[in-house]
Amino acid sequence: MSTTRRKAYLDALVAALVPGRDLLVAGLGANARYLPHMDVPVPCFALCDAMGSAIPLALGMALARGDRRVVALEGDGSLLMNLGTLATVGAAQPANLVVIVFRNRHYESSGGQDLPPVEVDFSVVARACRFARAEDVPDAEHFRTAFERACVAGGPALLVLETAFDPAEPIPPYSERPDEIRLSFAQALAAGR
Amino acid sequence: MAGPDVTTRAGARRIVEALEDAGVTIITTLPDTWIGWLAEEMRRSARLRVVDVASEEEAIAIACGVNLTGARAAVAIQNAGLLNCGAIVASLVQLYRIPCVLIVSYRGNERDPVYYHVPKGRMTEPTLQAWGVRHARARAGEAVTAQIAEAYVWADEERAPFALLFSAEDLA
Secondary structure, eight states: OOOOOHHHHHHHHHHHOOTTTEEEEEOTTHHHHHGGGSOOOSOEEEOSSOTTOHHHHHHHHHHHOTTSEEEEEEEHHHHHHTTTHHHHHHHHOOTTEEEEEEEOSEEGGGTOEEOOSOOOOHHHHHHHTTOSEEEEEOSGGGHHHHHHHHHTSSSOEEEEEEOOOOTTOOOOOOOSOHHHHHHHHHHHHHTTO | OOOOOTTTOHHHHHHHHHHHHTTEEEEEEEOOHHHHHHHHHHHHOSSOEEEEOSSHHHHHHHHHHHHHTTOEEEEEEEHHHHHTTHHHIIIIIITTTOOEEEEEEOTTSTTOOOTTTHHHHHHHHHHHHHHTOEEEEOOSTTHHHHHHHHHHHHHHHHTSEEEEEEOHHHHO
């Protein structure tokens, strides 16, 4: 099991985001709860519900805005809920979509229950769905280079981040309301951030 | 009774032209037989990108992503798929107040008495009513063009979903 905390990956991701190039979509849960407390330099749309919808939401943005790179953050439980979305992405072949899956094998937001006890190899599934690149990332040290490879994959890319699960992790609560999130995303996008 | 004349595709073409005129550039779809007729016409359009999906919930989420960037999308699905979408409608479309126009084949309505479609036909409009999703049956013939334009204006102004329900005759 990984000892790398989610926040370490998020720190590395935020440092790698490029204003004017990247858009960020976060699925419900810890990522969406951490991001408002970080200095995210690009438009960010964070979900507080709609489990499993971060990747298709990001796909829509990627298809509509071919001039921007869209990064979707999703949990392994959320991806399991909507695994078919990898086939949809593979069929659409957006060259500007990077999917990042945090794999901690738990439903963290709902109390830390175990996922179904089966080791789904998301990278293998993604490659079978015609993702241009899919790789597992063992720790935050390797994130930056893996992200750079994903960004130049020439097609949809997926990174699976091995993430520690700590039921005592002090994840901040949701701090933005949906209308605020929608408006701030639109404003940042219009401003060319 | 003779079925709809699917060889003309006049209804489907009318809908596609109305979507183009409304500024739609991306349509997400999971077809049934009727939506399949429409999808064939959509794929002939040089102004529309058709995105094939694995589930109807995805179709709605993708359309929301398109709309959040300021572009316009449509979702083309069967009512059975729409009935799967209560959570995504509530927790994405309505929670974040994202305009979303749904083009829905209305299987099992009084003009489609196929026994296995009848139960979902019976529950379609009451379910949309319960979800708080504004909806209308498609107007016949040319009148649907203005109705589609009105659906987009309404969805944008109210920042809400709008479902247009189509019979076979409307799509053929």
